[in-house]
Amino acid sequence: MKRFLKALGRWTFFTLLGIAGLLALFITWLRSMEPQHEGVINVAGLNAPVTVARDAYGIPHITGGSEHDVFFAMGFTHAQDRLWQMDFIRRAVRGRLSEAFGSLALEADVLIRTIGLSHAADQAWNVLDMETRAALEAYASGVNAYLAQHQGPWPPEFEILGLTPQPWQPTDSIAAVKILAVGLSTNAFAEINRARLLQSLTPEQLGQLQPPAIDEGALKLFRDSLQTAGLDDLYEFLPKDMRFTASNNWVIDGTKSLTGMPILANDPHLGMNAPTYWYLAHLAFPDNDVVGATFPGTPFVILGRNREAAWGFTNTGADVQDIFVERLGSDPDTYETPDGPRAFETREETINVRFGDPVTISVRATRHGPVLPDLGEDGPLKFLRREGQVLALSWTALTPDDRSIGSAYHIKDVKDWNSFREVMRNYVAPVQSIVFAARTGEIGLLMPGRIPLRNPAGIFKGLLPAPGWTGTEDWTGFVPFDENPQWANPANGWFATANDQLVPDDWPYAITREWDAPFRGWRIAELLEARGKFGVEDMTAMQMDIHDRYAEAVLPKLLPLISPAPENESALSALRGWNYAMAADKAEPLLFAAFMRAFSKAVYADELGDDFNGAWSYRTAFMWPLVNGAPSHLHWCDDVTTDDRAESCADRATLAFANALAELRDTYGEAMADWRWGEAHNIVNNHWPFGFVPGLRDLYDIRVPFGGGGFTLARADHRFAASEPYAGVHGSGYLAVYDLADMDNSRFMIATGQSGIPHSPHYDDLAPIWADGNFVLIPSDPARYGPMIAKTLVLQPSDETSAR
Numbered sequence: 001m002k003r004f005l006k007a008l009g010r011w012t013f014f015t016l017l018g019i020a021g022l023l024a025l026f027i028t029w030l031r032s033m034e035p036q037h038e039g040v041i042n043v044a045g046l047n048a049p050v051t052v053a054r055d056a057y058g059i060p061h062i063t064g065g066s067e068h069d070v071f072f073a074m075g076f077t078h079a080q081d082r083l084w085q086m087d088f089i090r091r092a093v094r095g096r097l098s099e100a101f102g103s104l105a106l107e108a109d110v111l112i113r114t115i116g117l118s119h120a121a122d123q124a125w126n127v128l129d130m131e132t133r134a135a136l137e138a139y140a141s142g143v144n145a146y147l148a149q150h151q152g153p154w155p156p157e158f159e160i161l162g163l164t165p166q167p168w169q170p171t172d173s174i175a176a177v178k179i180l181a182v183g184l185s186t187n188a189f190a191e192i193n194r195a196r197l198l199q200s201l202t203p204e205q206l207g208q209l210q211p212p213a214i215d216e217g218a219l220k221l222f223r224d225s226l227q228t229a230g231l232d233d234l235y236e237f238l239p240k241d242m243r244f245t246a247s248n249n250w251v252i253d254g255t256k257s258l259t260g261m262p263i264l265a266n267d268p269h270l271g272m273n274a275p276t277y278w279y280l281a282h283l284a285f286p287d288n289d290v291v292g293a294t295f296p297g298t299p300f301v302i303l304g305r306n307r308e309a310a311w312g313f314t315n316t317g318a319d320v321q322d323i324f325v326e327r328l329g330s331d332p333d334t335y336e337t338p339d340g341p342r343a344f345e346t347r348e349e350t351i352n353v354r355f356g357d358p359v360t361i362s363v364r365a366t367r368h369g370p371v372l373p374d375l376g377e378d379g380p381l382k383f384l385r386r387e388g389q390v391l392a393l394s395w396t397a398l399t400p401d402d403r404s405i406g407s408a409y410h411i412k413d414v415k416d417w418n419s420f421r422e423v424m425r426n427y428v429a430p431v432q433s434i435v436f437a438a439r440t441g442e443i444g445l446l447m448p449g450r451i452p453l454r455n456p457a458g459i460f461k462g463l464l465p466a467p468g469w470t471g472t473e474d475w476t477g478f479v480p481f482d483e484n485p486q487w488a489n490p491a492n493g494w495f496a497t498a499n500d501q502l503v504p505d506d507w508p509y510a511i512t513r514e515w516d517a518p519f520r521g522w523r524i525a526e527l528l529e530a531r532g533k534f535g536v537e538d539m540t541a542m543q544m545d546i547h548d549r550y551a552e553a554v555l556p557k558l559l560p561l562i563s564p565a566p567e568n569e570s571a572l573s574a575l576r577g578w579n580y581a582m583a584a585d586k587a588e589p590l591l592f593a594a595f596m597r598a599f600s601k602a603v604y605a606d607e608l609g610d611d612f613n614g615a616w617s618y619r620t621a622f623m624w625p626l627v628n629g630a631p632s633h634l635h636w637c638d639d640v641t642t643d644d645r646a647e648s649c650a651d652r653a654t655l656a657f658a659n660a661l662a663e664l665r666d667t668y669g670e671a672m673a674d675w676r677w678g679e680a681h682n683i684v685n686n687h688w689p690f691g692f693v694p695g696l697r698d699l700y701d702i703r704v705p706f707g708g709g710g711f712t713l714a715r716a717d718h719r720f721a722a723s724e725p726y727a728g729v730h731g732s733g734y735l736a737v738y739d740l741a742d743m744d745n746s747r748f749m750i751a752t753g754q755s756g757i758p759h760s761p762h763y764d765d766l767a768p769i770w771a772d773g774n775f776v777l778i779p780s781d782p783a784r785y786g787p788m789i790a791k792t793l794v795l796q797p798s799d800e801t802s803a804r
Helices: 002-031 067-094 098-115 117-127 130-149 156-161 170-184 187-197 203-209 216-226 231-237 404-413 417-424 519-529 536-543 549-561 569-576 588-615 620-627 649-668 767-771 782-788
Strands: 039-043 050-055 060-063 246-252 263-271 279-285 288-294 301-305 309-315 321-327 334-337 340-343 345-351 359-365 389-395 432-438 443-446 452-454 475-478 486-488 494-497 682-687 702-705 730-732 734-739 747-750 789-797
Touching: 039 130, 050 067, 050 782, 060 067, 067 098, 067 117, 067 130, 067 156, 067 170, 067 279, 067 789, 098 117, 098 345, 098 359, 117 170, 130 170, 130 404, 170 404, 187 203, 187 321, 187 588, 203 588, 203 620, 246 309, 246 432, 246 443, 246 519, 246 730, 263 309, 263 432, 263 536, 279 747, 288 404, 288 734, 288 747, 301 404, 301 734, 309 734, 321 334, 404 417, 417 432, 417 443, 432 494, 443 494, 494 519, 519 549, 536 734, 549 569, 549 588, 549 620, 549 649, 569 588, 569 649, 588 620, 588 649, 682 767, 702 767, 747 767, 782 789
Parallel strands: 039 789, 060 279
Antiparallel strands: 050 060, 050 789, 246 263, 246 494, 263 730, 263 734, 279 288, 288 301, 301 309, 309 432, 321 389, 334 340, 345 359, 432 443, 443 486, 452 475, 682 702, 734 747
């Protein structure tokens, strides 16, 4: 026995020693993935040395002797820190996900290849000016220089999937920018959603649930002639909740500023990803400094400031997409037009499928745009030919003369309102609402981008898939740039946008009929009018404001409908006394969100049936008249699945409140004092693709408790139908406040960290700082940022070649 125990002890010792050794090797292997941020690296393609000086958070200050060298170093730096993100975005927009993920990604690739974003990016190269081309070429050279000198393992996503990054092309940067247009242009999806909902709802119900109402003639024509064009297949594939496009920006002039100079604030809202879409950087050119948020895959500061001006974007939500139902001619290779049959434009695309054979598809296009593919039971390769019809997509982002990325290059040199307007003149998509400020004292608001002009004889108005053969629903051109909404130097001293309606109802051009809810816009106006003058800290405090104007508007209408009972008395009392602050450490925000979730279900789940989950959200434009007792909406409160009596809205509110309490007690415990909004409302920065893989998501996703909600300035929206219905999945991945009196006093923050490598200390080091509402400085004066530098890398031209 003693010999056995002694042997066992030796075996255990050597086993533990072996495990420790393997662990040490694994840690060493992981560390070898981290890029070199100090010392000197010799690379081909530079004219002169470039310094990349990173602060304690990994934010680089890139200083070079020419534009070429700075943009080269930006490409090298992005590749060091965000290589997988760049590769994944490129695969997604070029329809090459199947090369990595096999047949699981084939339908997505077929759809993207058919839409033709990659094709449009390659076409756009031909219309760019020489300066923009040179910048994109320098950036691609920098990315490829990093790939060429790299040794050791690639970032873990490549190693796990067995992939090797491929060289970067200048047109890949154009394609990367177009991925933003995909997420910020959702009108076609909304048309398909309406078409699907018409199967469950009457036209009157559809106009109430998803306003605005649609012309009766358009509805009749759609139901009689257009509804059998395979829309169901697309509906099942495409996203259902279109409300996740939001942002805030505002600017004040010197009359409202403590410094006497403008201050500009911006926080664009996108899906919360790990890493975030944005990468902070300072680009120091010989005669200029540009600081702010870059988009990995592109060399430019998209959101930021230079020495003389600052700019901030929000999404306008302009209606820049239409679905057209095309009728096939007697020859199936043609389609009908007002001038007779016309042959489809065609091209072939080959998709390489990992673990499978390559798939070749024939892509067709009509005069309106690409013909969308069949994504139904017959497989992704059979184009829609149901009853002689196909679907075509018109979209401004597909125009071959899209020079939007050129605007991203030239914006670094703007100095005043007029030069800013001229830079944005060639911008195409997506349409944005941009606030601007200059050290001249000017402030402005501009809505650049192509806004379609629709045939005034049309009756569909971009709300449903429309007939393509008549010509009556065609686009006739675009709003002239000088007539796009734009204003400068207002009498009240400020501009603000929050995706809400910016123009009066009688504006001469239709921008959209689906503006976002006004509640964040109301709050910004309320705060800016509440006092005389503001400083930078006041602006950052506004960005973290958690007062919910929607809750303030709707709860006083709903609470009196709930029948009091012993089991709900304390919860009702808490909501009656609530100050409408979506605070992470309070129970009331969670109770409000759960109640609205349950009330939405009680009101319209019975009418929608199987389509309910895809439509389940706050739907403020629908709820507002309902809770105000509009007679036109009261029928929604009747449960159509029961025959005994017509339920009232009070019945539905009482039931919903009981259901919400039952859900919260079951999930978070019986005592309401233990409930915390922040516990349920974790921000989930989701990793692509490992955030969807059990066992890996805990390593790759970044979670932080957070307050706010879908209608607060500190925005963190959630999805009612998700498995975590209160988790924050859409919000401000980037925040900035620009001080025009002292540009180096501007404040910046991103939601995750600078690095895309999960075991890097900079993968998530900014996440808790972001959640706490704090910011960092990124000065451009070397005397001010010098003491902040933690690591300095010098990129040295190799002996073999130089750039030019």
